[in-house]
Amino acid sequence: GxxxxxxxxxxxxxxxxxxxxxxxxxxxxxxxxxxxxxxxxxxxxxxxxxxxxxxxxxxHSTDAVSALVAERVGAELFVNLTAVDGVYDRDPRKHEDARLLEKISTEELLRLTVSGGFSAGTHMVIDPLAAVILHRSGIKCAVANGSKLDNLKSILRGEEFAGTLILPSGGV
Amino acid sequence: GxxxxxxxxxxxxxxxxxxxxxxxxxxxxxxxxxxxxxxxxxxxxxxxxxxxxxxxxxxHSTDAVSALVAERVGAELFVNLTAVDGVYDRDPRKHEDARLLEKISTEELLRLTVSGGFSAGTHMVIDPLAAVILHRSGIKCAVANGSKLDNLKSILRGEEFAGTLILPSGGV
Amino acid sequence: GxxxxxxxxxxxxxxxxxxxxxxxxxxxxxxxxxxxxxxxxxxxxxxxxxxxxxxxxxxHSTDAVSALVAERVGAELFVNLTAVDGVYDRDPRKHEDARLLEKISTEELLRLTVSGGFSAGTHMVIDPLAAVILHRSGIKCAVANGSKLDNLKSILRGEEFAGTLILPSGGV
Amino acid sequence: GxxxxxxxxxxxxxxxxxxxxxxxxxxxxxxxxxxxxxxxxxxxxxxxxxxxxxxxxxxHSTDAVSALVAERVGAELFVNLTAVDGVYDRDPRKHEDARLLEKISTEELLRLTVSGGFSAGTHMVIDPLAAVILHRSGIKCAVANGSKLDNLKSILRGEEFAGTLILPSGGV
Amino acid sequence: GxxxxxxxxxxxxxxxxxxxxxxxxxxxxxxxxxxxxxxxxxxxxxxxxxxxxxxxxxxHSTDAVSALVAERVGAELFVNLTAVDGVYDRDPRKHEDARLLEKISTEELLRLTVSGGFSAGTHMVIDPLAAVILHRSGIKCAVANGSKLDNLKSILRGEEFAGTLILPSGGV
Amino acid sequence: GxxxxxxxxxxxxxxxxxxxxxxxxxxxxxxxxxxxxxxxxxxxxxxxxxxxxxxxxxxHSTDAVSALVAERVGAELFVNLTAVDGVYDRDPRKHEDARLLEKISTEELLRLTVSGGFSAGTHMVIDPLAAVILHRSGIKCAVANGSKLDNLKSILRGEEFAGTLILPSGGV
Structure with a gap:
C-alpha cells in the first residue's frame, strides 16, 4: 500500500x-x-x-497551517467553521451524553486533543498541533457549524453564537 | 462560474x-x-x-508536458497509453465507420488534431500542442490501449502492437 | 543542431x-x-x-502567456501591439489581395490561426494557443500597429482605431 | 516580545x-x-x-523533519543520537528514580510523549509529532547518547547498544 | 577546516x-x-x-546586498548605521592619528576600500563591492554610529550629523 | 537611462x-x-x-560565479578560456610593452585586479571578486586563449601551455 x-x-x-x-x-x-x-x-x-x-x-494538518498563519499575522480571532457544532467533552458519535462545551481555555483544548493518546483524538475539530500553536500564542478561537451562516455573522460581530468559544489561558 | x-x-x-x-x-x-x-x-x-x-x-495539457519532456531528454520513443485503441480518422463515438489508423506521420497527426477547428478536436488522444511538439522534433510515437498490458511489452520490444504508430515526417 | x-x-x-x-x-x-x-x-x-x-x-508563446494573464486577472480588454496593422484574411506578405479584417469573432480568429495546418499559421499576429484561451474565456481583443501610438490612445479610450477588433463569440 | x-x-x-x-x-x-x-x-x-x-x-521540530525523511525514503532504521542516554519512563532531571527504557513500542513512545499534556512532554528526546510519524509508519528507532560513538557502531551493526530500541507496534 | x-x-x-x-x-x-x-x-x-x-x-556581503536594494528601488539616500563613528582615512585601531572623514565622494570611498589590496581593507565600514555599486549608481550615503539614535534623526531630517557623508562623484 | x-x-x-x-x-x-x-x-x-x-x-560577474562553484565543489583547477592570451602586467590594448605573465600567485592576481582603483581594472581577464575568492581558497588557475583548443588539452593534461598559470599563495 x-x-x-x-x-x-x-x-x-x-x-x-x-x-x-x-x-x-x-x-x-x-x-x-x-x-x-x-x-x-x-x-x-x-x-x-x-x-x-x-x-x-x-x-501539517490544515488546522495547523491556519493556526500558523493566524500566529504570523497576529490575528485577534481564529474562526473554525466545520461540520459539527463545536468542541465536545467526548466523541459525540460514540457517546450519547457527550456535551458541547460553550467556553473553554486553550489549555483545556490542548488537553482534550491529546486525551486518550495523540492519534485517538480524532473526534476533535482541531488537531493537537494546531491546539499547541493556538495555546502557545494565546489566540482566541471560535468553533461553529459552517452550514449555518448566521453563526459567522454573530462571530464577526462579537455577539453570542452557537458553538464553542476558546479563550487564551495565558500562553506557555 | x-x-x-x-x-x-x-x-x-x-x-x-x-x-x-x-x-x-x-x-x-x-x-x-x-x-x-x-x-x-x-x-x-x-x-x-x-x-x-x-x-x-x-x-498546457499533460500531453504537451510529456511531449516536452520527451523533447528535453532526446527520447527515441513516446508511448501514450490511453483509454481508446489508437488514433482514428474521425471520432469513433460519433461515426460507426471510423477507422483506426495503424501508421501515420506526425504531420498527419497534426492535421487530424486541428481538423474542424482547434477546440473541436476533442476525440483525439493527443492534443494539438503535443502534436506540434512531436512533429517539430520528429519524435516517434506509439499510441495504444492502456488496459492491455501486452501492448506495452510489444511496444518496448519494438514488435508489432495493436494501436497506432506515428513516424516523424522530417521535422519542421 | x-x-x-x-x-x-x-x-x-x-x-x-x-x-x-x-x-x-x-x-x-x-x-x-x-x-x-x-x-x-x-x-x-x-x-x-x-x-x-x-x-x-x-x-508557450508570449501571446499565450499574456492571454493567460488576461484570463487570470479577469481583464476586460486584451491589447496586442504588433509590427503589422492587424489580422488579415490571408498572409499579406504572400498575397497582394490580403484584406485587413476590421471586426471578427474569437471563433473566426481561432479558425484563421489553424487554417492550413497548425504550424503553417505563421502569418498570424496571434498564435493558436493564445486564440484558444481568448476564445474560451470570451476576452475582447484589439490588434494594432505598435509603431503608431495614437492607436493605443484610441483603443484605451474605447474609440475607433486602425486595426482589428476581436469580439467574444460566446465562449466554449 | x-x-x-x-x-x-x-x-x-x-x-x-x-x-x-x-x-x-x-x-x-x-x-x-x-x-x-x-x-x-x-x-x-x-x-x-x-x-x-x-x-x-x-x-515542525527537527525530530519531525527527520521522521518524515525516514518515512519518505522508506528507511529501515531511524537513529536519534542525543544528549541523554535514551527514553526514560519519567523526567530524569526531576525524578531520581526515573528508569531508562531498553525496549518499547512506538505506541508506548507516543503515549509517553503526550503524557501530562502535549507541551509538558519536554523531557522526551523525541517530540510528539515525530512520535506520531514513527508510529503511523512503523519505523524502528534507536535512541542513544551521541557523545559515545561506539554506540553508533553497535547500532549500525545491529548489535546491542546502550540506549532505547523502539519497535513498531503494527502501524495505525 | x-x-x-x-x-x-x-x-x-x-x-x-x-x-x-x-x-x-x-x-x-x-x-x-x-x-x-x-x-x-x-x-x-x-x-x-x-x-x-x-x-x-x-x-555578497550584507553591505553589497543593501547597496543593490538601494540601486533597485532608486533610493535617494543609503544609511549605514555601524559600530564605528564613520569612514576614517586609515584604520583607527592601528593608527592613533587616523582622521574621521566628514565628507567624501563615492570615488574616494572606492579608492579607500581597495587601498593596500582588496582583502586588506577590513577597517572599512563599507566593503569594496558595495562601494562599487554606490559609486556606479551615484547613491548618496550617510555612515554613522548606530548606538547614537540622535544621529539617525538628524540624517533622516537632512540635518548635520556626526559621521561621514558620501556624495556621488558623477557615476561611472 | x-x-x-x-x-x-x-x-x-x-x-x-x-x-x-x-x-x-x-x-x-x-x-x-x-x-x-x-x-x-x-x-x-x-x-x-x-x-x-x-x-x-x-x-556577481560570471567570473565570480564560476570561482564560487570551484570553491563549492573543491575543484583542483580553475580554467578560464578567454579572448586574450592570459594575464598581463598592464593593459595590452593601451601599452605596447605590456608583458604576458606566465606564472603568478593569487595574491599578485588580486593586487593586479584592483590596481589603479577597483573599477579601472577592466583590462583584467578575471574580475576582483573572483580574484578574492580564488585567493582566499587557494585555487590553482589556468588562463588561456579560448580560440586555441590545443591549449585546453595541454592544461587538462597538466602540461605546459600558452597562457598564465596562477598558483595559490597560501590562502587568507
Missing amino acids: ASQYHLDLIGIEATRMNALLLSSYFGEFSNGEPFRTVEEAALYGELYPVVVGGGTVPG | ASQYHLDLIGIEATRMNALLLSSYFGEFSNGEPFRTVEEAALYGELYPVVVGGGTVPG | ASQYHLDLIGIEATRMNALLLSSYFGEFSNGEPFRTVEEAALYGELYPVVVGGGTVPG | ASQYHLDLIGIEATRMNALLLSSYFGEFSNGEPFRTVEEAALYGELYPVVVGGGTVPG | ASQYHLDLIGIEATRMNALLLSSYFGEFSNGEPFRTVEEAALYGELYPVVVGGGTVPG | ASQYHLDLIGIEATRMNALLLSSYFGEFSNGEPFRTVEEAALYGELYPVVVGGGTVPG
Whole structure:
C-alpha cells in the first residue's frame, strides 16, 4: 500500500483542490493558486481581500497551517467553521451524553486533543498541533457549524453564537 | 462560474493527484511530489527509474508536458497509453465507420488534431500542442490501449502492437 | 543542431531580455526581473503600475502567456501591439489581395490561426494557443500597429482605431 | 516580545547553522546548503553520501523533519543520537528514580510523549509529532547518547547498544 | 577546516538570524522570513513599512546586498548605521592619528576600500563591492554610529550629523 | 537611462543565453536551463558531464560565479578560456610593452585586479571578486586563449601551455 507520507501528499492535494474551488469563486479578489507557505499567505493577505490555501507540507494538518498563519499575522480571532457544532467533552458519535462545551481555555483544548493518546483524538475539530500553536500564542478561537451562516455573522460581530468559544489561558 | 484559468488549475491538481497515486505505488523508486517543470522531470530522470508528473501550468495539457519532456531528454520513443485503441480518422463515438489508423506521420497527426477547428478536436488522444511538439522534433510515437498490458511489452520490444504508430515526417 | 526545446528556451531568454529593457525604462514603477509565472504576474499587477514579462516555459508563446494573464486577472480588454496593422484574411506578405479584417469573432480568429495546418499559421499576429484561451474565456481583443501610438490612445479610450477588433463569440 | 512564530523561525535558523557546520566538515561529500523540504532531502540522498538539514517550517521540530525523511525514503532504521542516554519512563532531571527504557513500542513512545499534556512532554528526546510519524509508519528507532560513538557502531551493526530500541507496534 | 564557501554560508545564516530578531520585533509590520533576493526585498518594500534581510548568496556581503536594494528601488539616500563613528582615512585601531572623514565622494570611498589590496581593507565600514555599486549608481550615503539614535534623526531630517557623508562623484 | 541594476540584469540574461547555446549543443548530456545558484551548479555536477551557467544575481560577474562553484565543489583547477592570451602586467590594448605573465600567485592576481582603483581594472581577464575568492581558497588557475583548443588539452593534461598559470599563495 501507499506510505503514510504519500497519503499525506495526496491529502494535501485534495485540500488544495478545495482551495481552488474557493479561489475560482472569488476570481481576481483572491490569490489564484493556493499559497504554499505561511509567509506567502501573509503576503497575499496584504494584496487580496480573500486568501485561499490548503495543506502545505506532510505532517501539517490544515488546522495547523491556519493556526500558523493566524500566529504570523497576529490575528485577534481564529474562526473554525466545520461540520459539527463545536468542541465536545467526548466523541459525540460514540457517546450519547457527550456535551458541547460553550467556553473553554486553550489549555483545556490542548488537553482534550491529546486525551486518550495523540492519534485517538480524532473526534476533535482541531488537531493537537494546531491546539499547541493556538495555546502557545494565546489566540482566541471560535468553533461553529459552517452550514449555518448566521453563526459567522454573530462571530464577526462579537455577539453570542452557537458553538464553542476558546479563550487564551495565558500562553506557555 | 469559475474562470477557464481556474478550471485549468483544478484540472492540473487532479492530474497531480493521479501522479501521486502512482508515486505512492513506486515509493522510493520514484520522485514523491510530481515534478513541476520539464527541467525537474529531466533531473528526476537521472535519479529515479520511474518519474511521475501531471500538469504543470495553465494552458498546457499533460500531453504537451510529456511531449516536452520527451523533447528535453532526446527520447527515441513516446508511448501514450490511453483509454481508446489508437488514433482514428474521425471520432469513433460519433461515426460507426471510423477507422483506426495503424501508421501515420506526425504531420498527419497534426492535421487530424486541428481538423474542424482547434477546440473541436476533442476525440483525439493527443492534443494539438503535443502534436506540434512531436512533429517539430520528429519524435516517434506509439499510441495504444492502456488496459492491455501486452501492448506495452510489444511496444518496448519494438514488435508489432495493436494501436497506432506515428513516424516523424522530417521535422519542421 | 540545437533541439526545438532548447530553441524555445533561447527564444524565452530573448523575450525576457526585451522585457528587461522595458523594466529598466520604468525603474521602480515596474517589477525588475520579468515575472516567471502567470500567478506572479497577477501579484505584480497589485503592486506596480507597469508589469513586464516575456516567455515563461517552453511550448508557450508570449501571446499565450499574456492571454493567460488576461484570463487570470479577469481583464476586460486584451491589447496586442504588433509590427503589422492587424489580422488579415490571408498572409499579406504572400498575397497582394490580403484584406485587413476590421471586426471578427474569437471563433473566426481561432479558425484563421489553424487554417492550413497548425504550424503553417505563421502569418498570424496571434498564435493558436493564445486564440484558444481568448476564445474560451470570451476576452475582447484589439490588434494594432505598435509603431503608431495614437492607436493605443484610441483603443484605451474605447474609440475607433486602425486595426482589428476581436469580439467574444460566446465562449466554449 | 517576539511572537512564537518568529521564535520558531529563529530556532530553525539555529538548526540550519548547525547543519552548515556539519556540511562544511563533509565538503563535497554533502549538500552545501541544508535541504529546505523533505523532497529535497530525498533527492540529495541519491546524490551525496551525507545529507545535512535542520528545521524546515515553523511548527515542525527537527525530530519531525527527520521522521518524515525516514518515512519518505522508506528507511529501515531511524537513529536519534542525543544528549541523554535514551527514553526514560519519567523526567530524569526531576525524578531520581526515573528508569531508562531498553525496549518499547512506538505506541508506548507516543503515549509517553503526550503524557501530562502535549507541551509538558519536554523531557522526551523525541517530540510528539515525530512520535506520531514513527508510529503511523512503523519505523524502528534507536535512541542513544551521541557523545559515545561506539554506540553508533553497535547500532549500525545491529548489535546491542546502550540506549532505547523502539519497535513498531503494527502501524495505525 | 571548513571551506571559505561554507564559512560564507554560515556567515549568511548569522546575518539572517539577526534579521529575524528585528522582524520578530516589528511583527506584522515587517516581512517575517528575511528576503532571499533583491527583487523580493523590493516587493516587500511595497507591502511592509519595515523590510528585514541579511546575506543572500556566498560572495555578497550584507553591505553589497543593501547597496543593490538601494540601486533597485532608486533610493535617494543609503544609511549605514555601524559600530564605528564613520569612514576614517586609515584604520583607527592601528593608527592613533587616523582622521574621521566628514565628507567624501563615492570615488574616494572606492579608492579607500581597495587601498593596500582588496582583502586588506577590513577597517572599512563599507566593503569594496558595495562601494562599487554606490559609486556606479551615484547613491548618496550617510555612515554613522548606530548606538547614537540622535544621529539617525538628524540624517533622516537632512540635518548635520556626526559621521561621514558620501556624495556621488558623477557615476561611472 | 537604465539603472546599473537593470543593466546587470540584462547582462545576466545575455550570459544565460550564451549558456543556452552551449546546452543546446550538449543536449541530454547537460542541464537544459542554466543553473541559477551555486548549489544548483554543484547538484548538476553530480548528474551531467557538462554543466552550463551564466550570471546569477546582480553584482556577481560570471567570473565570480564560476570561482564560487570551484570553491563549492573543491575543484583542483580553475580554467578560464578567454579572448586574450592570459594575464598581463598592464593593459595590452593601451601599452605596447605590456608583458604576458606566465606564472603568478593569487595574491599578485588580486593586487593586479584592483590596481589603479577597483573599477579601472577592466583590462583584467578575471574580475576582483573572483580574484578574492580564488585567493582566499587557494585555487590553482589556468588562463588561456579560448580560440586555441590545443591549449585546453595541454592544461587538462597538466602540461605546459600558452597562457598564465596562477598558483595559490597560501590562502587568507
